[in-house]
Each structure stands twice: as C-alpha cells, then as structure tokens.
Amino acid sequence: MSGIYIHVPYCKHKCEYCDFYSVVTSEGKEKFASLIEKELVLRKEYLPDNEIETIYFGGGTPSMLDENQISDILNSISKNYTISKNPEITLEANPDDLTSELLISLRSIGVNRLSIGIQSFSDIDLKQLGRRHDASQAVNAVNMAHNADFDNISIDLIYGLPYSNTDIWISNLQKAFELPVSHLSCYHLIYEEGTPLSKRVVLGKVTPVSEDLSVEQFQILQEMSAKNGFIHYEISNLAKEGCFSRHNSSYWNQVPYLGLGPSAHSYNGISRDWNPKSIAIWKNSIENGLFAGESEILSLKDKHNDYLITSLRTIWGANIDFISMNFGMDKANQFLKTAEKYIKQGIIEHNGGIYRIKSKHFFTSDGVISDFLEI
Incomplete structure (x- = not known):
C-alpha cells in the first residue's frame, strides 16, 4: 500500500x-x-x-x-x-x-x-x-x-x-x-x-x-x-x-508515499525526494516533462535512524525483531542497551519485543529518541 x-x-x-x-x-x-x-x-x-x-x-x-x-x-x-x-x-x-x-x-x-x-x-x-x-x-x-x-x-x-x-x-x-x-x-x-x-x-x-x-x-x-x-x-x-x-x-510506519506539488516530499524506502520550494520552477519542470526536485538515496544508517525516529513517536513503538532483521544484531543489541537505561527510569515500557515511550513522557521524548540514533 x-x-x-x-x-x-x-x-x-x-x-x-x-x-x-x-x-x-x-x-x-x-x-x-x-x-x-x-x-x-x-x-x-x-x-x-x-x-x-x-x-x-x-x-x-x-x-x-x-x-x-x-x-x-x-x-x-x-x-x-x-x-x-x-x-x-x-x-x-x-x-x-x-x-x-x-x-x-x-x-x-x-x-x-x-x-x-x-x-x-x-x-x-x-x-x-x-x-x-x-x-x-x-x-x-x-x-x-x-x-x-x-x-x-x-x-x-x-x-x-x-x-x-x-x-x-x-x-x-x-x-x-x-x-x-x-x-x-x-x-x-x-x-x-x-x-x-x-x-x-x-x-x-x-x-x-x-x-x-x-x-x-x-x-x-x-x-x-x-x-x-x-x-x-x-x-x-x-x-x-x-x-x-x-x-x-x-x-510513521515507513509506508511509501508520493508527494506532488511545490515543496512536497516523497519516500519509497529507497530514496527520499523533494520538490523545489518554488511554484515557478516546479511548474516549468512539469510542463517540460521533468522532475526538478532533489533526491537522496537512503543508506542503511538513514533507514535505521528513520525507523527509530518514527516508531518511537507512537504507541506502536519499535520492534526489536524488525531492528535485528533489517539492521543487524549489533544495532539490536545497542538498542536494547539504551532501552534498558530508560526502562529503569520508568520512561520506556516493553511488551515482548515491542518497546515504546510511555505516553506521559511524550512531551520530552525528543531527547530520549535522539539517544537511540546512530551518529
């Protein structure tokens, strides 16, 4: 879909x-x-x-x-x-x-x-x-x-x-x-x-x-x-x-989407694309059958960070099996190590392999999420 x-x-x-x-x-x-x-x-x-x-x-x-x-x-x-x-x-x-x-x-x-x-x-x-x-x-x-x-x-x-x-x-x-x-x-x-x-x-x-x-x-x-x-x-x-x-x-669930119109962003799991922030440039490119936007091929690191940033924003949380299968056991182990710190602080909870930030800590979650990211 x-x-x-x-x-x-x-x-x-x-x-x-x-x-x-x-x-x-x-x-x-x-x-x-x-x-x-x-x-x-x-x-x-x-x-x-x-x-x-x-x-x-x-x-x-x-x-x-x-x-x-x-x-x-x-x-x-x-x-x-x-x-x-x-x-x-x-x-x-x-x-x-x-x-x-x-x-x-x-x-x-x-x-x-x-x-x-x-x-x-x-x-x-x-x-x-x-x-x-x-x-x-x-x-x-x-x-x-x-x-x-x-x-x-x-x-x-x-x-x-x-x-x-x-x-x-x-x-x-x-x-x-x-x-x-x-x-x-x-x-x-x-x-x-x-x-x-x-x-x-x-x-x-x-x-x-x-x-x-x-x-x-x-x-x-x-x-x-x-x-x-x-x-x-x-x-x-x-x-x-x-x-x-x-x-x-x-x-937030890494589903592909196509963005149309000036400044719109797109994502298909392989690249992230964005249209120019200009009606004139966008219009001229479309009339000439061209894509005038920019494109960035996503590295494994990009995909890993994208997954953590989006999944930890939600009540569905991050799935440790998904992390290990898509990004490797090293990344999964690092995730578990970081998660354990926040579990002890009462900020993160887990049910089986699903780890999520408790909703009462959503307001200050940016700092927590950034701690999981690959620099």
Missing part, C-alpha cells in the same frame, strides 16, 4: 507562525489541477504497482481549490493508479473557507476526512496568531461538516501560546470535546526562524512560555482527552478508536 500527498501552496493570508511553503496569491491557481495531473503521470514509476490507500491534500490552503479541481485530481489518480476499496481521502481546510454547499460537494466527490485548521476557539488567540477566522466560524465549520455527512473530522489546536493561559487551553479542549470531532492534532507553538512571530521574539515583543507551563498544558491535554475517549497514539495526535489518521500513520 502507498499514499499520495498533494501540496496546495496558495494562501489568502500568511499566519504569524507558519513556516510551510505557501504564497499569498491565487494567481495561477486555475492551472494547478492540470499540473498535478501531469505530475501524477510523470512520477508514476515512483510507486510501481502499489495500491493507493490514502490521499491527502495539504498546504498552504487546499480549501482554496474548488470542488471541480479536487475532483479532476482524484479522477486522474484513479486513472493512473490502483486505489484501494476504502481509501482515506483528507482535505485540510480553513474554517472561513467552508460553506455547506462546498462541504456537500466535497463529500459527493469522495473526500471523506477533513482536517480543519482551527488552532484555538479563543478570539484573542486567533488574533495573535494572525488567523482569518473567529471562534464562531470555527464552531460553525465543524458543525457544517458534520451535517454534510463527514463523520471523520480532525481539528488542529495549538498550546504553549505566549499571550494565552491555561484556562483558555482548558476551554479550547472542552469546546473540542463538545463538538463532533474524532481526531485532534495538538502542537506546541514553535518559533520558526524567519516567521513574523519569531521576529517579535527577537525584538522582545513576545516572550515564550516556560517549559513548566508547556508541560502542564500537555498533561491537561492528556488527562482531558483520555476522559473523553481519545487515544494518544502519537506525540501530537489523539483520536477516538478507529479514527487514527491513516495517512499520517503511514509516515
């Missing part, structure tokens, strides 16, 4: 914290679908004979495309690839782009999962983040999606906001659990270099929250989500049983 990711780079507005490749324009948007269709054919051999299980429209702002463009892309995928009988087809959307008519159309053409970029139900938070929607639009977007027969709705929330507080974070979570939402992606605010928000930090206009407060808000997330039937299955992702993101889970 495999997945396909389509990066839609267009935005109406650049958020204060966003570091993803996007452009604040709709110029050229009308030709985007046809370019993706050409790239689908051009890159077809990257996933030879693999059945497509998941399709994900990310961005940027995919909800800036109209339903006809999305339908054309989906039809092109079905013409050129074998699609599974029950694919997961996700569209990222901003609350203010969604209407009842659009949602009904999206559902009718096969989109069966929405990832709505809400970030907060607080108007104060939303203003500081530079979001275009307000809290009422966020609530309405979820309810409209549910009424349009979407039963797999994910929302994004951000915690660790410097101008917010824990009471607002609790209120955000309470509102999320009141709504017909089956999946949460909750991220700590990151000050990416070059973003307007990071520049405000440098100028002393914004002060990042303390690590203690960040940990407190993360623990509140875990406690409240568990009480509401959500499983914390990956560091930043929580969902009801049966509603884990199949597409994102494929990333």
